[in-house]
Amino acid sequence: MSTHDDTRHDGSEWSRRTFLKRSAGALALLAVQGAFRFDALAQEQQRGYQFFNRSEGELLEALAGRIWPGDAQDPGAIEAGAVHYIDRALAGPYASYQRSYRVILHGLNEQLRQRFGVSVRELDDDQLDLLVGELEDQDEEDDELGLLPGRELELGLGPDSTFQMIRQHVMEGVFSDPIYGGNRNFVGWRAVNYPGAHYVYTAEEQQVFEPLTKPYQSVADL
Amino acid sequence: MAEQPRKDVVIVGYGAGSGPASVELARAGYSVVALERGPHWTAQRDFTPSQLDTLRWVTRDGMIPDFDRMPMTFRENQDEEAVPTAYLMSTLVGGATVHWSGQSWRFFEDDFRMKSTVEELYGQERLRYLEEDGASIADWPISYDEVEPYYERVETHVGIGGWPGNIQGRIRPVRADEGNPFEAPRENDYPFRPLRENATTLTYRYGALELGLHPFHVPTAILTRPYLSPYGISRPPCTYCTFCTGHGCWNASKSDTRVSLLPAAVATGNFELRPGCHVTRINHQNGRVESVEYVDTNTGEVHTQPGEIFLLGAYTFQNVRLLLHSGIDANGKVGQHFMTRSSPSANAIFNDRYLNGFNGPAVQRQGIDDFNGEVAHERKLELPDDEFFIRGAFMGSPSQRNPLETYDQVPPGVPTWGREYKRYLSENLNRYIGLQLLTEPLPYEHSRIDLDPNYSDQYGVPAARVTRRIGQNERRMGRFIFDRAVEILRAAGASQIWGSGEVEATPSMTHDTGGLRMGEDPGDSVTNRYCQMWDVPNLFIGGGAVFPTMAGKNPTQTIWMLSYWLADAIVQGRVDVDDAESFS
Numbered sequence: 153m154s155t156h157d158d159t160r161h162d163g164s165e166w167s168r169r170t171f172l173k174r175s176a177g178a179l180a181l182l183a184v185q186g187a188f189r190f191d192a193l194a195q196e197q198q199r200g201y202q203f204f205n206r207s208e209g210e211l212l213e214a215l216a217g218r219i220w221p222g223d224a225q226d227p228g229a230i231e232a233g234a235v236h237y238i239d240r241a242l243a244g245p246y247a248s249y250q251r252s253y254r255v256i257l258h259g260l261n262e263q264l265r266q267r268f269g270v271s272v273r274e275l276d277d278d279q280l281d282l283l284v285g286e287l288e289d290q291d292e293e294d295d296e297l298g299l300l301p302g303r304e305l306e307l308g309l310g311p312d313s314t315f316q317m318i319r320q321h322v323m324e325g326v327f328s329d330p331i332y333g334g335n336r337n338f339v340g341w342r343a344v345n346y347p348g349a350h351y352v353y354t355a356e357e358q359q360v361f362e363p364l365t366k367p368y369q370s371v372a373d374l
Numbered sequence: 375m376a377e378q379p380r381k382d383v384v385i386v387g388y389g390a391g392s393g394p395a396s397v398e399l400a401r402a403g404y405s406v407v408a409l410e411r412g413p414h415w416t417a418q419r420d421f422t423p424s425q426l427d428t429l430r431w432v433t434r435d436g437m438i439p440d441f442d443r444m445p446m447t448f449r450e451n452q453d454e455e456a457v458p459t460a461y462l463m464s465t466l467v468g469g470a471t472v473h474w475s476g477q478s479w480r481f482f483e484d485d486f487r488m489k490s491t492v493e494e495l496y497g498q499e500r501l502r503y504l505e506e507d508g509a510s511i512a513d514w515p516i517s518y519d520e521v522e523p524y525y526e527r528v529e530t531h532v533g534i535g536g537w538p539g540n541i542q543g544r545i546r547p548v549r550a551d552e553g554n555p556f557e558a559p560r561e562n563d564y565p566f567r568p569l570r571e572n573a574t575t576l577t578y579r580y581g582a583l584e585l586g587l588h589p590f591h592v593p594t595a596i597l598t599r600p601y602l603s604p605y606g607i608s609r610p611p612c613t614y615c616t617f618c619t620g621h622g623c624w625n626a627s628k629s630d631t632r633v634s635l636l637p638a639a640v641a642t643g644n645f646e647l648r649p650g651c652h653v654t655r656i657n658h659q660n661g662r663v664e665s666v667e668y669v670d671t672n673t674g675e676v677h678t679q680p681g682e683i684f685l686l687g688a689y690t691f692q693n694v695r696l697l698l699h700s701g702i703d704a705n706g707k708v709g710q711h712f713m714t715r716s717s718p719s720a721n722a723i724f725n726d727r728y729l730n731g732f733n734g735p736a737v738q739r740q741g742i743d744d745f746n747g748e749v750a751h752e753r754k755l756e757l758p759d760d761e762f763f764i765r766g767a768f769m770g771s772p773s774q775r776n777p778l779e780t781y782d783q784v785p786p787g788v789p790t791w792g793r794e795y796k797r798y799l800s801e802n803l804n805r806y807i808g809l810q811l812l813t814e815p816l817p818y819e820h821s822r823i824d825l826d827p828n829y830s831d832q833y834g835v836p837a838a839r840v841t842r843r844i845g846q847n848e849r850r851m852g853r854f855i856f857d858r859a860v861e862i863l864r865a866a867g868a869s870q871i872w873g874s875g876e877v878e879a880t881p882s883m884t885h886d887t888g889g890l891r892m893g894e895d896p897g898d899s900v901t902n903r904y905c906q907m908w909d910v911p912n913l914f915i916g917g918g919a920v921f922p923t924m925a926g927k928n929p930t931q932t933i934w935m936l937s938y939w940l941a942d943a944i945v946q947g948r949v950d951v952d953d954a955e956s957f958s
């Protein structure tokens with residue numbers, strides 16, 4: 153189900169079309185990026201990443217920042233450290249997604265560079281929104297990219313396409329317990345007023361129809 | 375291959391279906407061993423405090439690691455090739471009861487005589503469409519009256535609390551506005567009360583009352599006071615931590631096979647639990663099971679375990695698989711009449727209040743049975759032919775709405791990412807209610823579990839292959855129940871309501887029942903009334919696979935009840951373990 157609204161961004165339909173035109177086929181090309189050279193990966197361990205190289209991390213951070221946007225006053229996925237969360241998950245329990253992320257992020261970066269001569273750092277929010285929208289649309293049209301590892305895809309569990317995978321993992325980085333590297337300073341939980349790990353809720357706390365005030369707490373605080 | 379010392383009773387899988395029998399048989403002096411493929415986790419060592427973590431236990435299915443290891447395939451029609459699919463299969467001592475929600479109840483009286491009931495109420499003509507669809511509705515070979523004491527034993531011994539709705543025919547005997555007035559009559563009250571109300575349950579309750587319905591707090595297998603069970607096991611009450619469904623309880627307040635029954639079995643000195651032991655075959659000869667073969671996954675060694683009586687409690691899919699793989703299917707009925715639920719969904723946002731739905735276990739829940747079973751039969755009689763359906767659904771209002779479990783719940787028209795999405799969730803996540811609509815599925819001739827020809831597991835046991843499509847009854851019920859849900863949510867004051875009454879066939883949704891139907895006729899069923907296999911009478915089935923029909927309710931109290939029921943039949947000599955056709 154698409155609930156993404158084409159016209160809500162500045163520049164609306166027009167800039168979207170332009171972008172689509174300019175990028176026609178660009179994202180589809182991702183499908184044939186199979187010959188990706190792992191040995192060419194930058195070895196930089198920016199920001200203490202265990203998996204992403206610098207350009208991958210930057211690109212994913214840019215996308216995450218549009219999926220759950222924010223700024224210093226109203227922190228979003230970037231401030232939550234969602235990419236840090238994904239990085240740590242990929243270096244551990246989500247290892248089966250490593251290749252998907254490599255191929256997708258590398259491919260996107262290449263497209264930006266080769267076709268538009270830009271790096272992700274040069275894109276503004278609107279352009280990034282178009283990029284995310286494009287990823288989402290592509291999911292809906294056809295996910296024959298075959299980029300996801302077998303597990304969830306085959307079993308019909310969890311994310312079943314590129315955009316859904318990225319979105320799900322970003323949201324996990326926003327809403328999971330901070331022990332996993334995201335949701336820093338509880339900014340994800342603060343945004344929805346969810347207090348986190350508590351052993352006890354009292355009747356008084358449960359039987360109000362007002363926002364609850366309870367300290368934000370991680371399982372590590374127990 | 376090492377042969378283990380012989381036991382009187384050998385249990386395969388230690389979940390709901392085997393727990394009660396393990397206790398009762400061990401107490402009666404039988405030597406009992408339970409082979410359970412999963413690990414033995416304990417509240418203090420494994421769940422405190424790690425359990426208070428949605429990512430680990432729910433998002434990443436920390437308790438249900440078996441998607442890859444136990445393949446299952448699914449198709450809607452038997453001329454299609456089945457494809458691998460997902461299902462929630464527990465793998466630990468206590469089975470799925472460890473991470474279940476704990477909504478726990480008795481079936482209606484007429485659930486046990488479903489076929490006769492609908493024929494009496496509606497007549498053959500009105501039911502013609504069921505025949506066309508291949509529905510195989512049936513009566514159970516046992517009646518509610520016979521099993522009532524066993525239901526009560528589950529409540530007192532496992533630990534289930536509620537408001538009574540009907541004690542010996544007296545409706546709402548304890549409090550005029552509490553308890554489910556449509557429940558089957560009980561001899562005695564529950565041993566304790568259910569969970570308290572929260573903003574979500576109060577909201578739902580209000581809506582139901584506005585419409586003249588009969589809301590009640592659902593009975594729950596969660597303690598609300600310190601409780602000493604008749605087995606002498608004491609446990610503390612729930613603290614409403616909210617990390618409940620999908621989690622093991624850190625406080626041992628949630629009743630399950632592991633905390634309510636296992637200690638009682640162990641205390642007899644006659645019971646041995648072997649975790650990490652995966653059964654791969656049932657060895658039988660001349661209509662008798664001789665032993666089971668298993669892999670001790672701790673060492674990789676293969677063993678056989680001989681015994682006199684065998685109880686298969688490895689959950690519906692594994693039970694059927696193991697039987698078929700072992701060549702036990704004399705009359706060709708193993709795997710037939712499989713049932714699982716396909717439910718409509720109804721969601722709402724309440725602009726005028728916060729509900730903070732995260733703060734309570736999932737079964738802190740009000741619900742109604744006004745449209746369940748045949749409670750609403752008069753209204754259904756009025757329906758036009760193409761909307762008419764039999765049976766119905768429990769409709770309730772779950773809690774445990776943590777952000778990681780609810781961030782996808784946005785109405786159509788709201789984007790699923792970006793500024794607008796974030797604004798929407800920030801304002802509305804804690805104003806959200808999503809209902810549970812437990813529509814009753816029917817059994818069908820074409821709905822079955824068999825062995826997949828293409829996929830098998832690491833032990834060479836073929837995957838369970840599920841063939842199931844839904845019929846007109848499920849579709850019509852889905853739409854009707856959805857419309858009622860919308861009315862309740864509206865009456866409760868919802869500002870926006872969304873969802874769908876259209877249901878889709880699914881292979882599994884944790885209430886997977888049927889497949890090893892119990893019946894009166896050895897030619898037409900798999901077990902007799904005591905869950906005893908017709909063709910191998912020293913083999914009993916624990917679990918919902920024996921249900922001839924389902925209910926608009928969760929199955930587990932009935933699974934536990936049947937486990938007590940079959941154990942008593944063995945202990946009291948009501949069954950002959952050499953002949954399933956002679957019993958009293």
Ligand SMILES: Cc1cc2nc3c(=O)[nH]c(=O)nc-3n(C[C@H](O)[C@H](O)[C@H](O)COP(=O)(O)OP(=O)(O)OC[C@H]3O[C@@H](n4cnc5c(N)ncnc54)[C@H](O)[C@@H]3O)c2cc1C
Binds near residue numbers: 475689
């Ligand atoms: C998230 C969730 C919530 C639920 N909530 C409710 C609820 O609120 N109310 C309700 O009534 N029901 C609920 N259920 C369903 C309930 O848990 C099941 O109905 C019940 O546990 C089934 O009992 P069982 O004995 O058939 O299987 P299980 O309890 O699953 O036990 C089967 C056991 O057999 C073991 N096993 C399987 N194969 C083998 C083998 N080859 N060798 C050795 N061991 C094996 C498994 O590891 C497992 O421990 C819920 C289920 C889930 C998953």
Ligand code: SF4
Binds near residue numbers: 613614615618625628
């Ligand atoms: S909500 Fe209650 S029963 Fe559920 S896990 Fe927490 S303490 Fe245990």
